[in-house]
Amino acid sequence: MTLALDAEWKLLTDLIEERFGLSFTGVRRDILASRLAPRFRSLQCANPLEYYYHLKSHPERDRELAQLAMTLTNNETYFFREAHHFECVARHVIPSLNGELHARPLRILSAGCSSGEEPYSLVMTLQAMGLEAHLPHGWEVEACDLNPARLAQARDGAYEETSLRNCDEETRRRYFTRDGTRFVLRERHRAGVRFFTCNLAAPVMPLGTARYDVILCRNLLIYFGETAFMALIERFARALVPGGYLMLGHSESLIDRSPSFRAMVLNGMVVYQCSANDG
Amino acid sequence: MIPVAGARQLAAVHDMDEPGRLVAILAALEDEAPVVREQAVRYAARYLEPARLVRLVANDERAVLRNGAIAALERQGPCAVPPLEMVLAGPVDAELAMFTLQVLTRVADRHSAAAILPFLHHANANVAQAAIEALGAFRASEAVPDLLALMGGNLWLQLASVNALGEIGDARAAGPLLELAPDSLLAIPALQALGKLPAPAVAVPLAQLVCDVREPASREAALLALADVVARNPADPAVLHALSLVAGAADEPTLLRMVQGAVATVDDAPGPSRLRVAAATIAVSAPVAAAWAPALVVLAEATDLVGILLRTTGPRLVPLIVSHLRDGGPRVRSLIVEFASAEVIPPPLLLGALRDSHALVRAAACRALGPLQLAESVVPLVELLKAGCDEERAAAATALACQPSGHIAPLAECLAPSDEPELLCHALGVLEATGGQLHLERVLELAHHASAPVRRAALRALAGLGDRRVEPLLLRALADVDPEVPAEALELLVQRGGKRTLDNLMALLSVSDSLRFRVIRALGRLRVARAAPKLEALYPDCPLHEQLEVVGALVLIAAPGLRDFLRARLSEPNLELRRAAARGLAGLAGTEDLPQLASLASDADWNVRNEAARGLARLPLEESRPLLLTLARDVESVVAVTAREAFTGEPARTWALSS
Numbered sequence: 001m002t003l004a005l006d007a008e009w010k011l012l013t014d015l016i017e018e019r020f021g022l023s024f025t026g027v028r029r030d031i032l033a034s035r036l037a038p039r040f041r042s043l044q045c046a047n048p049l050e051y052y053y054h055l056k057s058h059p060e061r062d063r064e065l066a067q068l069a070m071t072l073t074n075n076e077t078y079f080f081r082e083a084h085h086f087e088c089v090a091r092h093v094i095p096s097l098n099g100e101l102h103a104r105p106l107r108i109l110s111a112g113c114s115s116g117e118e119p120y121s122l123v124m125t126l127q128a129m130g131l132e133a134h135l136p137h138g139w140e141v142e143a144c145d146l147n148p149a150r151l152a153q154a155r156d157g158a159y160e161e162t163s164l165r166n167c168d169e170e171t172r173r174r175y176f177t178r179d180g181t182r183f184v185l186r187e188r189h190r191a192g193v194r195f196f197t198c199n200l201a202a203p204v205m206p207l208g209t210a211r212y213d214v215i216l217c218r219n220l221l222i223y224f225g226e227t228a229f230m231a232l233i234e235r236f237a238r239a240l241v242p243g244g245y246l247m248l249g250h251s252e253s254l255i256d257r258s259p260s261f262r263a264m265v266l267n268g269m270v271v272y273q274c275s276a277n278d279g
Numbered sequence: 280m281i282p283v284a285g286a287r288q289l290a291a292v293h294d295m296d297e298p299g300r301l302v303a304i305l306a307a308l309e310d311e312a313p314v315v316r317e318q319a320v321r322y323a324a325r326y327l328e329p330a331r332l333v334r335l336v337a338n339d340e341r342a343v344l345r346n347g348a349i350a351a352l353e354r355q356g357p358c359a360v361p362p363l364e365m366v367l368a369g370p371v372d373a374e375l376a377m378f379t380l381q382v383l384t385r386v387a388d389r390h391s392a393a394a395i396l397p398f399l400h401h402a403n404a405n406v407a408q409a410a411i412e413a414l415g416a417f418r419a420s421e422a423v424p425d426l427l428a429l430m431g432g433n434l435w436l437q438l439a440s441v442n443a444l445g446e447i448g449d450a451r452a453a454g455p456l457l458e459l460a461p462d463s464l465l466a467i468p469a470l471q472a473l474g475k476l477p478a479p480a481v482a483v484p485l486a487q488l489v490c491d492v493r494e495p496a497s498r499e500a501a502l503l504a505l506a507d508v509v510a511r512n513p514a515d516p517a518v519l520h521a522l523s524l525v526a527g528a529a530d531e532p533t534l535l536r537m538v539q540g541a542v543a544t545v546d547d548a549p550g551p552s553r554l555r556v557a558a559a560t561i562a563v564s565a566p567v568a569a570a571w572a573p574a575l576v577v578l579a580e581a582t583d584l585v586g587i588l589l590r591t592t593g594p595r596l597v598p599l600i601v602s603h604l605r606d607g608g609p610r611v612r613s614l615i616v617e618f619a620s621a622e623v624i625p626p627p628l629l630l631g632a633l634r635d636s637h638a639l640v641r642a643a644a645c646r647a648l649g650p651l652q653l654a655e656s657v658v659p660l661v662e663l664l665k666a667g668c669d670e671e672r673a674a675a676a677t678a679l680a681c682q683p684s685g686h687i688a689p690l691a692e693c694l695a696p697s698d699e700p701e702l703l704c705h706a707l708g709v710l711e712a713t714g715g716q717l718h719l720e721r722v723l724e725l726a727h728h729a730s731a732p733v734r735r736a737a738l739r740a741l742a743g744l745g746d747r748r749v750e751p752l753l754l755r756a757l758a759d760v761d762p763e764v765p766a767e768a769l770e771l772l773v774q775r776g777g778k779r780t781l782d783n784l785m786a787l788l789s790v791s792d793s794l795r796f797r798v799i800r801a802l803g804r805l806r807v808a809r810a811a812p813k814l815e816a817l818y819p820d821c822p823l824h825e826q827l828e829v830v831g832a833l834v835l836i837a838a839p840g841l842r843d844f845l846r847a848r849l850s851e852p853n854l855e856l857r858r859a860a861a862r863g864l865a866g867l868a869g870t871e872d873l874p875q876l877a878s879l880a881s882d883a884d885w886n887v888r889n890e891a892a893r894g895l896a897r898l899p900l901e902e903s904r905p906l907l908l909t910l911a912r913d914v915e916s917v918v919a920v921t922a923r924e925a926f927t928g929e930p931a932r933t934w935a936l937s938s
Contacts, residue, residue, distance in 0.1 A: 003921050007889050010917050044766040044797070056855055057824035059793075226314055256313065 008048040009033075015055060019065065020146060021201025021228030022072055035071050039064075066148075069199070073147040075219075079117045079124075079159075080166045082218060085247045086125035088267040089214055093245055094131060097213060105137040109212045109239065111200060112220035113143035116154025117163055119193045120185055122216070124175055127189065142208045144198035151195045157185035200235075201228045207239045215240060219249035233258045240274040247271050289315065292322050293883075300326055308347035316347060321914040323351035329359040333366055336382075337375050349378060353385045355912050357923060357931030360386060364394040364932055373403040380409035384416050390930035392419040399425045408439045415443025423449045430455060438468060445472025453478045460488060460497070467500040474504030479512040482521035489561070490528040498537060499554055506557030509564055510584055513591040522592070526565040538562050539570045542577055551581045560584060564592040572603055572611045579614050586618040593623045604628070609637035617643035626653060633659045638667065642674040649678030654686050661689045664705055676705040684715030694721045700730040707736035714743055726752055731761035738764070742771035750775070754783060757794060765794050773801040781807055788813055791821075796828045803832025811838035827859055834863035842867065846875065854884060861890035868894035873902055880906045885915040892918055896925035908934060 013024045013032065024032040036051065043064070045051040055061050055068065080086075094106060110119040119141045126132070126139065145151050164172055164183055176183040199205050201224070215236050221229055236246050237260035246261060248254065254272045255263050261272035288303045295303060304326060307319030323332065332355070335341075335348035352359040359382065366379045380398065383391045391413075398410035399422065411429070414422040422443070429440040441459065444452040445468075453476055459469035470488070473481050485508065488501035505521065512518050528534055541558030544551075551559070555577055561567065562574035563585075578585045593600060600623050604615045616624060616632045624647075632644035633656070641663060648656045656678070663675040679687060693706035703725060710722060719741075726737040738756055741749045753775075756768035772780050787798045788810065799817075802810040811833060818829045830848060833841055841863070848860030861879055868876060872894060879891035892910045895903040903925070910922035911934075926934055 003917075003924055004893070007886065007917050007921070011886060042763060044763075044770055050800075053824060053827050053855070057822075057827055058796075059822070059824065226317075230314065 005048070008052065011052045012048045012055075015052060016068070016072065017201075017225045017228060019201065020069060020072065020199060021224045021232065023223060023225035023228075025225075032072075036068075039067065039071060069146045070149055073114075073145070073150070075114055076162065077114045077117045077219075078163045078165050080121045080171075081117065082250060083121065083125065083166075084267060084269055085216060085218070085271075086122045088247070088269065088271065089122065090126055090129045090131060092266045093214055094135070101135055101137065103137070106135055106139040107210050107212045107214075108139065108141045109208050109215045110141065110143040111198075111207075111215055111217040111236075113145050113151075113154065113195070114147070115150045115159070115163070116143060116157070116193070116195065117159070118216060118218070119143040119154075119195075120157070120189060123191075123193060124189050139192055140210065141193045142210075142212075143193060143195050144200070144208065145195075146197070146199050148197050151197060154195050157190050158182045159185070200232055203231060203235065207235055211241045212239055212244055213241055214245045214247065216247050218247065219252070221248060221252045230258070234260060237261065237274050242274060244274045245271050246274065289318050289322060292326065305344070308351075309341070309343045316343075320347055320350040320354060323347060324354035325912050325914045327351065329355055330362040332359070333362045333379075336378050339374060345378075349382055352382045354916075354919075356386050356919065357388050357926065357934060358908065358911050360388050360391060360931035361934070364391060367394045367398065373401075373406050376401070376403075376406045377409045380406065380413050384409070384413040386931075387416065388931040389417050389419070390932065392417050392421065395419075396422060396425070399429065404433055404435060407436055411436065411439040411443050415439075415446040418447045420447055420449050423447060423451055427452065427455050430459075434464065437465060441465060441468045441472050445475040448475050448477055450476055450478040452476060453481050457481065457484050460484075460492075460501075466497045470497065470500035470504045474507035476508075477511070479508060479515035479517045482508045482512070482515070482518045483524070486521035486524040489525055490531070490534060493533060495537070499541075502537070502541075502561060503553060503557045506560040509560055509588075510582075513564065513584075513587055519592075522561070522565045525561055526567070529565060529567040529569070535567065535569060538567050538574075542570050542574045551577050556581045560588070564588045566592070566596055566599060568599060571599060572607055575603075575614050576610050579610075585614055589615070589618040589623075590620045593619050597623050600624075609635075609639045612637070613639040613643035616640055617647050621651075626651060630656060630659065633663065638671055641667065642670045645671065645674035645678040649681035652682055652686070657682060657686050658689050661692055664690075664693055664709075665702065672702070672705055676709055679709040680712035682713060684713040684717055687713055687717060691718055691721070694718055694725070696724060696728060700728075700733045703728070703730075703733045704736045707733070707740045711736070711740040711743070716744060716746065719744070719746060723748060723752070726756070731759070731764055734759065734761070734764055735767045738768055738771055742775060750779060757787070762793070766797060769794065769797045769801055773804055776805065781805065785810060785813070788817065795821075796825045799825060799828040799832050803828070803835040806836050808836055808838055811836050815840075815844060823853065823855070827855060830856065830859040830863060834866060837867065842872075849875075849879075858884065858886045858890070861887045861894075865890040865894035865897075868897045870898055870902065873898060876903075877906055880910055885913070885918055888913060888915070889918045889921050892922040892925070896922070900925065904934075 009029055013029065016032075017023050039045075040051055043051065043054055045054065054064055058064065089108070094101065097106065108122065110122065113119050123139075123141060132138065143154065158179065160182060164176070172183065175189055176185055196208070198207065217236065221232070224232065233254065237258070240246065246254070253270075254261050260275055262275065263270050264273055289307050292300050292303055304319055304322050307315050308323060310316050310319065329352060332348045332352050336345055336352070338345060352363070363379050363383055366375060371379070376398065380395060383395065395410050395413050398406055399414070401407045401410065411426065414426070426440040426444055429436050441456065444456065453473065456469045456473050459465045462469070470485070473485060482505060485501050485505040489498060489505055492498045492501060509518055509522065529538075538558045538561065541554050542562055544555050558570070559574035559577035559581070562570040563578055567574070575585065578588070600615055600619055603611055604624065607615070612635065616629060629644050629647050629651075630653070632640055633648070635641050635644065645660060645663060648660070660675045660679050663671045664679065667675060679690065687709060690706055690709060693702050707722065707725065710718060722737050722740050725733055726741065728734050728737065734756070738753060741752065753768045753772050757765045759765050759768070772783070784798055784802055784805070784807070788795065788802070799814065802814070814829045814833055818826055821829070830845070833844060845860040845863045848856050851857055851860070864872060864875065864879075876891050876894045879887050880895065882888050882891070888910060892907065895907050895910070907922045907925050911919050911926075913919045913922065
C-alpha cells in the first residue's frame with residue numbers, strides 16, 4: 001500500500017518538477033502533501049493519483065495548474081533580505097559598467113520576486129546611494145514570478161509588518177506610508193520596476209524584454225530539481241550581457257556546476273560572472 | 280553549457296550493446312561534471328553486475344571510478360550483498376574490507392551481520408571500527424558480548440563500541456556503560472548510550488549522576504539520558520523513584536541553575552534544543568518547582584509529552600499544579616486545563632475554566648471537556664461557539680461533536696439561516712458528528728442556503744440520515760451551481776449506497792456532463808458489476824479523463840473480460856492509459872500474465888515498470904525471480920524498492936540462488 005502510494009506521489013512530483021522546476025522529493029514530499037491537502041479536499045481527490053489525473057487530463061486542468069502554482073509558491077520574503085547584494089550592485093557592478101551606462105540604462109532582473117520586496121529594496125538602495133544622478137538613462141528593473149497573486153500584491157506595493165522585519169523606524173518612515181496595519185511603499189520608490197508573470201521552468205516563456213547586466217535569483221534554486229536547475233542557469237546565461245552577473249542566495253552555489261559562469265568574490269561575497277556568449 | 284557530451288552518451292545507454300554500454304558507463308563514472316557522474320551511478324547500478332562493481336572498488340588507482348562504484352553498489356542495495364559478503368569471506372586487504380563494510384552498512388541488510396562479526400577483531404583498527412559501526416547500525420544484538428569485550432581495548436574502538444551498544448539498545452550493556460561514567464573521555468558517549476537502553480532501572484543511577492556530578496558536560500549528558508528514559512517509561516516505578524531523587528536535590532544551587540538555565544535558553548534553530556527539552560522534561564516531572572511553569576511551555580512547544588507527564592506525574596503534584604492554575608499565565612493555565620487528569624483538575628474546575636478571562640484557557644477547557652460528555656457543559660460550549668474567537672469556536676465545535684445527540688438541543692441557537700456561514704458550518708459539523716434527527720427541519724432548510732460551504736455542510740449532516748427527503752436533496756445537489764457541491768453530493772450518495780443510489784448513478788452515466796467522470800469513479804468504488812458493460816461501451820468515445828476513470832472503475836469492479844480489456848489498453852498511444860492498464864493488470868496478475876509482465880518490465884516508462892514489479896511480486900518467486908532481480912536494480916528508485924519488496928524477509932545472499 002505504501003509502495004503504491006510512493007509511486008502515485010512520484011507521478012505527481014515528477015509532473016510538478018516538469019511544469020514548474022520545483023522538486024518535492026524526500027522530506028519535502030510531506031510539505032507538498034500538506035500544501036495540497038486543501039486542493040485534494042476541494043476537488044474530492046482521495047489520493048495523489050486522482051489529483052494527478054485531474055492535472056493531466058481534466059478539461060479544467062489549466063485552471064488547476066494555475067491554482068497549483070499559487071499553492072506551491074507562497075514563499076514569503078522581506079525588504080532588504082541579504083542586502084549585501086544590492087550594495088554590491090551599487091559599489092561594484094555599476095562602476096564596472098560606467099562607460100556603457102552613458103548610452104543605455106542599467107538593466108536588472110529579479111527572478112522569483114514573490115511580492116516585490118527584492119526589486120524594490122534594490123531600487124531603494126540605488127536611490128539611497130545617490131546613483132540616479134550618475135546614471136543618465138537610469139535603470140530598468142524587471143521582476144518576475146510564477147504566482148500572479150503575489151505579483152498583484154507587488155504592484156500594489158502594500159505590505160504587512162512581517163515584510164518590514166528588517167527595516168528600522170527611520171527606513172519605515174522614509175520609504176513607506178501607514179495604511180492601518182499595512183505599509184504602502186511610496187510611489188517614488190516604485191518607479192522603474194516592471195513586473196511580469198513567468199514560469200522560470202518553462203523554456204519557451206520569454207525571460208523579460210532585454211539582456212540584463214545583473215540577474216538576482218535568490219533562495220529559489222534550492223527548490224529546483226537538478227534538470228530544471230541546469231536549464232534555468234543556461235537561460236540566465238543567455239539573458240545576461242557578456243560579463244553580466246548572477247547573484248544567488250547564500251545557500252546556493254554554481255561552483256563546478258556550469259561552465260557558463262565563473263565564481264568571483266565581490267564585496268566579500270561570491271557572485272557569478274557570465275562568460276562571454278553569443279546570445 | 281550543460282555537460283552535454285557525457286549526458287548524451289548516457290541517454291543512449293539503453294539502446295547500446297553490452298560492450299558499448301560498459302564503455303559509456305565507465306567513462307561517465309569518471310566524467311568531470313558531477314551531474315553526469317550521478318546519472319552514471321544510476322546506470323551502473325542497473326547495468327553492471329555487482330561483482331564487476333566490487334572489482335572497481337578494489338582498484339585503488341582510480342579514486343573517482345572507485346567512488347562511483349561504491350555509490351552504484353549502495354544503490355543496488357540487497358542485490359549487491361552476495362558479492363560483498365564473498366569479499367569478506369576471502370582474503371581481503373584492509374582498505375577493500377573497510378569500503379565493503381561501509382557499503383554493507385548503508386545497504387542495511389540485517390542478515391549481513393553474520394558475515395561482519397569476525398571483523399570486530401580485525402588487526403586493522405579502521406576495519407574493526409567499520410565493523411562495529413555496521414553492527415550498531417544493524418542493531419545486531421548478537422554482537423553485544425564482543426562489543427562489551429572491545430570496551431577494554433583501543434580508545435577508538437571503545438568509543439565506537441559504546442555508540443554501537445547504544446544503537447543496539449540491549450539492556451546487558453547498562454552495567455558496563457554505567458562503569459564508564461567516571462571516565463573523562465568516554466563518560467559522555469556512555470551516558471548518551473545509556474539514554475537509549477530499554478532499561479528503566481538505569482534511571483536511578485542516572486538521576487544520582489544528575490544530582491551529584493558537578494562537571495557541566497557530564498551532568499548535561501546525564502540529564503539528557505535521564506530525560507530520554509523518563510520519556511519512554513514515565514510511569515515505571517524506577518523512573519518515579521529517580522525523579523523523586525532529583526526533586527529532593529532540586530534546591531541544590533548548581534543543579535537548579537543548570538535546569539533553569541537550560542529551560543530558559545534562547546534557541547538558534549527553530550524549535551527547542553534537545554537539552555532544553557530534556558531539562559523541561561525533568562523540571563515538569565520531578566518536579567523542579569522553580570522551573571515548572573516555563574518548562575511546561577517548552578515541553579508543549581517541542582513534544583507531545585506534556586499530556587503524558589501531567590497525567591502520570593500530576594497526581595503527585597496536585598498543590599503545585601493547582602497553584603499554577605490559579606496564578607499562572609494564560610499559556611500555563613491552558614496547558615494544565617487541557618492535559619491534567621480529572622484527579623488533578625475535576626470537572627467543576629474545567630467548567631469554570633470555560634469562563635476564564637483568556638481565550639487560550641477557554642479553548643483548552645473545551646478540548647478537555649469534550650470527551651467527558653457532561654450535559655452541563657453543552658450550554659456554555661454553545662455560547663462559546665456563538666461568540667468565541669476562531670480557536671474557541673473550533674474547540675467548542677469539537678467538544679460538542681463528542682456529545683451524545685440527546686444533549687445538543689441548545690445548538691438550535693446556532694442554526695438560524697441568518698447566522699453567519701462560519702457559525703452555521705460549525706454547528707452543522709456538530710450535527711454530522713453526533714447523528715440523529717435533531718433539528719432536521721432546520722438542516723433541510725440550510726441545504727438551500729445562499730452560501731455553498733453551508734449547503735455542503737448541511738448535505739454532510741443529512742447524508743447519514745434515513746429520512747426520505749434526503750436522497751432527492753442529494754440528487755438535486757448534483758446540479759448545484761457551485762462545482763464543489765455536486766462533487767460532495769456524489770461522494771455522499773456513494774457513502775449512502777443502496778439500490779436506489781446505484782440506479783441513479785447508472786442513469787447519470789448516460790448524461791455527458793462535467794460530473795460524469797465522478798459518476799464513473801463512484802460506480803467503480805461501489806463495485807457495481809452491472810455497470811461494467813455500459814462503462815466498456817462508453818470508453819471508445821469519451822474524453823481522456825473519463826477513459827482513465829473507466830479503466831480504474833473496471834479494475835475495481837473486476838468484471839469478466841477485464842484482463843482482455845486491459846491488455847488492449849496497453850497498446851493505446853496515450854501513456855496515462857497504458858499506465859492505468861498496467862496498474863490494473865498488476866493487481867490481478869497470475870501465472871498466465873508472466874509474458875505480458877515480462878514485456879512491461881522492460882518498458883521505457885518507469886511507472887509501467889513499477890506496475891510490472893508489483894504484478895511480478897504476486898507470482899511464485901521461482902517464476903518471477905530473474906525479472907524481479909533486474910527490476911530491483913532499476914534506474915528509478917521507486918521501481919527498485921517495489922521489486923525488492925518481493926524478497927522481504929529473504930536474506931539478500933539467497934536472492935539470486937534460484938535464478
